[in-house]
């Protein structure tokens with residue numbers, strides 16, 4: 130591989146240096162290769178280019194401005210991208226990112242960010258011993274909309290993707306204790322799993338058939354039992 134932009138390569142490797150999974154690194158290889166071959170000026174322009182090139186609606190974002198996150202602005206980019214954690218954006222038909230959701234993959238449901246950090250770290254270590262399949266639970270620990278309706282749309286896309294996954298069998302949130310988060314997830318078809326001291330967890334049942342999902346959403350929308 131020809132390295133055209135060594136400074137950027139160093140910068141990217143620096144961010145991934147604590148990544149425990151070689152498989153994870155291999156997954157990033159294509160991304161890294163196109164980055165080094167095209168010599169983008171910044172990670173932002175690389176992100177914009179990747180979004181343009183992507184055929185899919187859900188795209189993994191290598192860069193976001195974490196200060197835009199209304200829920201957990203204190204979590205930096207490194208936190209959001211190490212130990213298997215991912216930032217996903219929803220590209221709309223105008224090519225804009227209309228919502229962002231951040232994920233961690235665990236084998237237990239966290240009640241705090243500290244637990245989220247620990248459980249996803251543990252799952253990542255286990256994954257290195259098991260050829261890269263990390264965690265059975267996808268934890269959405271922040272979601273926000275950049276355009277109205279984007280929040281709902283990204284959760285729907287994520288739901289479909291996780292339903293298809295072979296190793297993920299639960300989709301759970303680690304949400305702030307706000308009415309907005311509660312209304313949003315309940316209206317979207319999720320069930321309250323538990324209310325904790327500083328957070329609440331909602332669960333989207335990915336074992337449901339499509340018609341059952343539609344029924345649960347209709348009930349949430351109409352506030353019916």
Ligand SMILES: CC(C)(COP(=O)(O)OP(=O)(O)OC[C@H]1O[C@@H](n2cnc3c(N)ncnc32)[C@H](O)[C@@H]1OP(=O)(O)O)[C@@H](O)C(=O)NCCC(=O)NCCS
Nearest residue numbers: 199271272273274277278279280281308309310312313316
């Ligand atoms: C919650 C959020 C993601 C919803 O995005 P969206 O689906 O694109 O936005 P919508 O405006 O269509 O709202 C969807 C539902 O969220 C809930 N909601 C949105 N704003 C709300 C508010 N200020 N107070 C209470 N509930 C609210 C409502 O149930 C709303 O449905 P309704 O308009 O039919 O009542 C968006 O408002 C946002 O980015 N909020 C800040 C971040 C946040 O609190 N995330 C929540 C969980 S981690």
